[in-house]
Amino acid sequence: xLSRLVLVSGSALKGSGPLGAGLVHASRSLHTSSQSxxxxxxxxxxxxxxxxxxxxxxxxxxxxxKTGVTGPYMLGTGLLVYLLSKEIYVINHETIAAISIGSVIxxxxxxxxxxxxxxxxxxxxxxxxxxxxxxxxxxxxxxQAIEDEKKExxxxxxxxxxxxxxxNNVAMLLETNYRERLHTVTNEVxxxxxxxxxxxxxxxxxxxxxxxRWVEKSVVGSITPQQEKESIAKCITDLKAxxxxxxxKAAV
Amino acid sequence: MADRPVPVVDKRLMDVKxxxxxxxxxxxxxxxxxxxxxxxxxxxxxxxxxxxxxKGGIGGLAMxxxxxxxxxxxxxxxxxxxxRWRKYH
Numbered sequence: 001x002l003s004r005l006v007l008v009s010g011s012a013l014k015g016s017g018p019l020g021a022g023l024v025h026a027s028r029s030l031h032t033s034s035q036s037x038x039x040x041x042x043x044x045x046x047x048x049x050x051x052x053x054x055x056x057x058x059x060x061x062x063x064x065x066k067t068g069v070t071g072p073y074m075l076g077t078g079l080l081v082y083l084l085s086k087e088i089y090v091i092n093h094e095t096i097a098a099i100s101i102g103s104v105i106x107x108x109x110x111x112x113x114x115x116x117x118x119x120x121x122x123x124x125x126x127x128x129x130x131x132x133x134x135x136x137x138x139x140x141x142x143x144q145a146i147e148d149e150k151k152e153x154x155x156x157x158x159x160x161x162x163x164x165x166x167x168n169n170v171a172m173l174l175e176t177n178y179r180e181r182l183h184t185v186t187n188e189v190x191x192x193x194x195x196x197x198x199x200x201x202x203x204x205x206x207x208x209x210x211x212x213r214w215v216e217k218s219v220v221g222s223i224t225p226q227q228e229k230e231s232i233a234k235c236i237t238d239l240k241a242x243x244x245x246x247x248x249k250a251a252v
Numbered sequence: 253m254a255d256r257p258v259p260v261v262d263k264r265l266m267d268v269k270x271x272x273x274x275x276x277x278x279x280x281x282x283x284x285x286x287x288x289x290x291x292x293x294x295x296x297x298x299x300x301x302x303x304x305x306x307k308g309g310i311g312g313l314a315m316x317x318x319x320x321x322x323x324x325x326x327x328x329x330x331x332x333x334x335x336r337w338r339k340y341h
Contacts, residue, residue, distance in 0.1 A: 048301045050311025054318050085341065089325075092335040109310055121307065 053109070 049057035055072070063071040083089040260272050261279030268276045280286070302312030325332070 044305045045307060047303070047305040047308045047312055050302070050309060050315065053310045053314045056311070056315070087336045087338065087341055088329075090332050090335045091337070092332070094332075113310065117307070124306070 051057055051060060060072050063075065067074070084091070259279075260268065260275050263276070265276075281290070302308065302315070
């Protein structure tokens, strides 16, 4: 916690003097807690290198500049000889047990190590493949969802055309309805007018017939019997004259 | 690459000069919380370096077991002393 304060105050300072006591190279990081990153960084491929399964490589790198390649081995030999000679490490029955167990373990690791490693790797790969599958499935689903969304957006663009068509439909319906009603009105008015005309005609006809009948009746009534006889006698004489004329024409 | 002045206590052990060792030790956090957090930090460093990797080797586990063997030998030394072959070395 203090170290974070140091970082904040340290970045404000500009140390221009030579490296003195209390200064540290900026390349070595201080005791700071690591920031959390997202996404999580992937696991490193291989662990820290270890020589002979027991000694970290850093020890060999540490001693290399001063003692070369054989340095750590000499250190090990010297240490072993010292421990044995001063009997800080005592040889007793446990040493024999340790040697036998150690050799068995070393043999087992050398023989079965790779196959066990391959098996564990396969397990890991299966897990990763499953997770990857889920991720891929989710990805395809999301991509599909994006496609569908784009399609929907494209569809809404055509909405205005749809509305135009609907508007046209409605206008046509209104027009049709209006014209139908116009027709109805015309027909009704015509019917009424025709009725009036027929009525007038009927009136006139009846008046005419009535008058004719009345005139006929009065004429027929005015013909007295005497006049009837006179007219019949006149008709007969006219007929006779006519007959004579025709006979004369026929003879000529 | 600026060289920032830093209090001694916060340096890593490898950066502490021999003369400052006393100050450094005196300034470290020895409260229970501090001890536990130190153990946790050490565990995390070892774990993330040797065990929490994709293809770990036998080294990660073997070093722990070897350390356990050595530590148990050290704790039993007073008892093993009696099996020594010579009295004077």
